[in-house]
Amino acid sequence: MKILLVYPKFPDTFWSFSYALRFIGKKASFPPLGLMTVAALLPGHFQKRLVDLNVDSLTDEDLSWADMAFIGGMAIQRVSAKKLMARCSQAGLKIVAGGPLFSAEPEAFPEVDHFVLDEAELTLPLFLDDLKAGKPKKIYRASGFCDLHRTPIPLWELINIKKYASLSIQFSRGCPFNCDFCNITAILGHKVRMKTPRQIIAELDELYGKGWRSNIFFVDDNFIGNKRFLKAELLPALIDWRKNKKGCVFFTEASINLADDPELLDMMGKAGFDSVFIGIESPDEASLSECRKTQNKNRNLLENVKNIHRAGLQVMGGFIVGFDNDTQAIFQRQIDFIQQSGIVTAMVGMLQAPPGTRLFDRLWKENRVVSSFTGDNVDGTTNIVPKMGLDRLMEGYRSILKQIYAPRSFYGRVRNFLQELKAPEFRIPMNFQRILAFFRSCIRLGIWGKGRLQYWQLLIWTLFRRPRQLPLAVTLAIYGYHYRRICEKYIL
Structure with missing residues (x-):
């Protein structure tokens, strides 16, 4: 067969990073x-x-x-x-x-x-x-969930790994939380199921044996779903695996309660993690209650983000506008939070209702689901009728993106972030493509770009104040170029 x-x-x-990928071939x-x-x-x-x-x-x-x-x-x-x-x-x-x-x-x-x-x-x-x-x-269809201890190593020989910016690995499935708009628990359940450390090390050994030294994405929807197991089993195994190895920097997704555990943050840094995507969603408590994002409530989200940065992990943030409790003030509040937090990769989307979620079921009963779900929550569309009205929501959404990805705001946010960030313990080895990416950015962003003045100001500031972070500053500048291109082409 x-x-x-x-x-x-x-x-x-935003998530395709298509314009950024061209810089690194x-x-x-x-x-x-x-x-x-x-x-x-x-x-x-x-x-x-x-x-x-x-x-x-x-x-x-x-x-x-x-x-x-x-x-x-x-x-x-x-x-x-x-x-x-x-x-x-x-x-x-x-x-x-x-x-x-x-x-x-x-x-x-x-x-x-x-x-x-x-x-x-x-x-x-x-x-x-x-x-x-x-x-x-x-x-x-399945009536339950599988035992990940029996999941095999993916067949990496079927692809050419050199064509990808990052490779992927999965440690766990499931999430203990119950966000109203998220279909992860409907698909994978609440109970966090995990592979053994031996399985993860075997997968990493295979990637390392193939010569991979760049980023590796732990695709878990909430990597810290079982903190006790992480600290007792997986992270010690990753720390041990990393000895005498180059590159292979990890990033993943987690919930904001990561900020509550300094020991976990420290161990993740020592294991080789340098970035984490977190669903912030909204600075508004009423909207967080509405979507049952209980883990984000009753806490200083701004300080939480800064604490994670200070531990050496970059926070990439997800934000949503269009909740029933949102008022006109939410748009400026989101802008202020993003700028003050130093979250450079700020993915802002309008609320959508994926099939299989409680949000979809509720809005369907209210006759407020109007089109199919695109799966892209940052494409400037929504499949629901928002309470504030679609025109008002669209106008506010565009105002957020126009401001946070404008060169002055974006480069200022990068500097804000680099001032807070503790230098990660591990980094990707320099290679020919990364050197080329620097020179390409100098031309496209530093000569042709609309924000060329801010680009050079950032690089000069980084060179004198955070010289070890210069490669990261260039990478983030390239990301900003991608975000602006997507905004200009499809949203603004």
């Missing part, structure tokens, strides 16, 4: 970890070929080679997935689909022959058994 695994293309968004930010894991779950005698449309083209030869096409992806990849399925159908290939895009609303994809949904560790073996017996069903 010849299996063609295809990963749909991401659209141009990469095609995509991250590889298709889910499809590579599915490939590892397939029988060893199956022939497998993986095409990631974010880095390669799907050829007619690929389609004629295959007996069956496996397609996986997220909601944001819907448009590309639709085009991909049409092409597979035209080629006469049976289509097997899975992943968050298809698990949320399989009825929206009549062109799919077989849905292998939820966690593939549970549903893929059932499909394979039925396929072998010649009677595969239309849809396979």
Whole structure:
């Protein structure tokens, strides 16, 4: 059996980093970890070929080679997935689909022959058994959650790792919190399930053995879901693994209560983490209560962010406007918080209601769901009717982005951040592409760019005040260029 695994293309968004990737000669930010894991779950005698449309083209030869096409992806990849399925159908290939895009609303994809949904560790073996017996069903769903101790190492040999800016690894699934707008718990549950440290070290050894020295993203939706296990088991193993190794700096996602645990912050730094994405959402307590973001309530969010910076971890923040409790004042409050916190990567989006969430169910009953979910919460759209009115929300949303990514505000925020940041213990080794990225930034941002004065002011300030952070300052300046291009092209 010849299996063609295809990963749909991401659209141009804040998260694609498409304009930033060009500076370092990469095609995509991250590889298709889910499809590579599915490939590892397939029988060893199956022939497998993986095409990631974010880095390669799907050829007619690929389609004629295959007996069956496996397609996986997220909601944001819907448009590309639709085009991909049409092409597979035209080629006469049976289509097997899975992943968050298809698990949320399989009825929206009549062109799919077989849905292998939820966690593939549970549903893929059932499909394979039925396929072998010649009677595969239309849809396979799981009634529970899998044991991650049995999850195999992804088949990294199916991709060219040099085409990616970062590689990925997964330690846990599930989140103990219950945010109203988040579909993670609906998909993966509240109980945090984890791989063993031995599994994680084996995956890291494989990446290191392939010559990888750049960033590695722990894709967990909340890496600190089980702090006790982290501090007692995984982080000590990572600290030990890192001895006598170069590069391989980690970043991940976590909740704001990370700031409450100095020991955990210290251990993450020693293990090689230098960045963490945190859903701040809103500085407004009423809006946090509305969306059940209880872990963010009754705390000084601004000071929490600064404490994490002072521990050597850069905070990348997610923000949302459009809650029912939001008033006109929320837009300036968000701007003020972002600027004062020094969160350089501030992903601000309008509230959306993903299918399968309590928010979706509530707004559906109120006849306030008006379109399909795009999966991109920073694309300047929403699938709901906001209480403040769509025009008012759009105007306020644009005002936030226009201000926080304007060169003066953005570069000022970078300086604010670098003043607070404790220098991380580990860094990516300098290579030819990173040197080229510096010179490309000097030309594109320092000569052609609208904010060229602020660019040079930042670099000179960093050179004299934070010389070890000069590569980071250049990287953040390049990110700012990407954010501005996306804003100008699609939102403002």
